[in-house]
Amino acid sequence: MEAVGVAPAPVAAPVKKKLLDLEKPFPAAANGAKASPAGKWAMKKKLVGGDADYVLEDVPHLTDYLPELPTFPNPLQDNSAYSVVKQYFVNLDDTVSQKIVVHKTSARGTHFRRAGPRQRVYFQSDEVNAAIVTCGGLCPGLNTVVRELVCGLYDMYGVTSVVGIEGGYKGFYSKNTIPLTPKSVNDIHKRGGTVLGTSRGGHDTAKIVDCLQDRGINQVYIIGGDGTQKGASVIYEEVHRRGLKCSVVGIPKTIDNDIAVIDKSFGFDTAVEEAQRAINAAHVEAESAENGIGVVKLMGRNSGFIAMYATLASRDVDCCLIPESPFYLEGKGGLLEFIERRLKDNGHMVIVVAEGAGQDLIAKSMNFVDTQDASGNKLLLDVGLWLSQKIKDHFKKKPHFPITLKYIDPTYMIRAVKSNASDNVYCTLLAHSALHGAMAGYTGFTVAPVNGRHAYIPFYRITEKQNKVVITDRMWARVLCSTNQPCFLSHEDVENMKHDDDEHHLHNTQLLEDESSPMKNSAKCNGSAAGV
């Protein structure tokens, strides 16, 4: 491959760009992760301004600290499969807008660098030593992302050195690597779980970067949720501090869909679909008994997206409980009163509860002390069991009102399935966007669709807050309409929440009303209507 002496301006800024004085350091490692000296060495945000309050929140590039890196023609231009493509490469100035609903006087707001192949790359094919790691909880689609990274690197970029890191972050320094080839990963997308294994905890930044250095790994693809992306961010900082030519790329994974900014996370569609089987079973059981009640617990530690979408999709659900919407059991307007009324009216009912719902209520009633998993995530109490017991206790006091309650906990069964067709396509695009970015020399970024277009997002943007169901948005109202359940909030609570949301929007002018919705602008992603 022909090399060009000195790199051209790698992240060529569009016209009239000015570096904003908004530049400030972003947060260093937290959450008990073992930080290296880089932890103190906070990175700068890379913000570029333009007309009409346009802001590009750019991602780092290897040439930020290795300015003399040579570039090479992108091998994709010699790839026969791509010869039919009208425009092979993404324009260097292309950006993706976070704000999709605008008024004629609106500021243009935050933009991210558009993902995709670039005309020139910063790695020669035979120079690349790529590593892939999967961290955190399981999620349908992990194997598909691994497969498509391996196949994409081989087929599009002629890279033949790709290894898997076994068992999450700690595998970097405690396990041997697994060689990955298109042949060895050929069928893995047909299986749930991750062929690489995964874990929580065990993030030792210095040891991980030592491993990258020792093994000569110069592209690292880190697939995981919010915790993992925080870990990836500090790995990037340490790689930068040591001046290594190594692209650190994050691919967001979480069944909970709790990652901010992005349209939705892979595996979420599959989870909602799989949840239908459990809800259906609960409905069949409930319908067949006198005053039958089916309780289904679904995942969602802090965000109730799976429960919300599974409820909307099913139409058999009478009540959906999520962490974002507090509820109470006893008294007027409480859950028990509603259950009694619904049983009297319909003779049966189905309750879907997200695992993070009602945790305060349970803790109060059980005198529980907080515990955490190895990554520092709060361990949850079983809301499904607790709720089922509370309902049984309530009706025990009413012998004239016999009930039959069945509790179904399909959580791990849902998480362990293989990804469905639409998630498989999504995973493929994510993997391709990730490796195009790494080959083009970008680093320190997470890749994901924003308003239907894949973009490179700086780590801090997706780790600084979690995506949650906004219960003052229309989507939650749709759920309440479809179940006809009470909202368990007083008029005053609702007004306060609306006020809090207004404050939030005032201080985050780039955020959209529908930002929390995983389906926002999904018309572009999967053809369904959104934002109506």
Ligand SMILES: Nc1ncnc2c1ncn2[C@@H]1O[C@H](COP(=O)(O)OP(=O)(O)O)[C@@H](O)[C@H]1O
């Ligand atoms: N604040 C943090 N800084 C560095 N590493 C972290 C941080 N939070 C979590 N991690 C690491 O990321 C990995 C996965 O995190 P976890 O919260 O278990 O899952 P997920 O990434 O799916 O949210 C763990 O190995 C954990 O040590």
Ligand SMILES: O=P(O)(O)OC[C@H]1O[C@](O)(COP(=O)(O)O)[C@@H](O)[C@@H]1O
């Ligand atoms: O594997 P564990 O530790 O039992 O995790 C259960 C948790 O994992 C999740 O499935 C996903 O969490 P992460 O995305 O943070 O990995 C949660 O919904 C659930 O609370």
Ligand SMILES: [Mg+2]
């Ligand atoms: Mg997480």
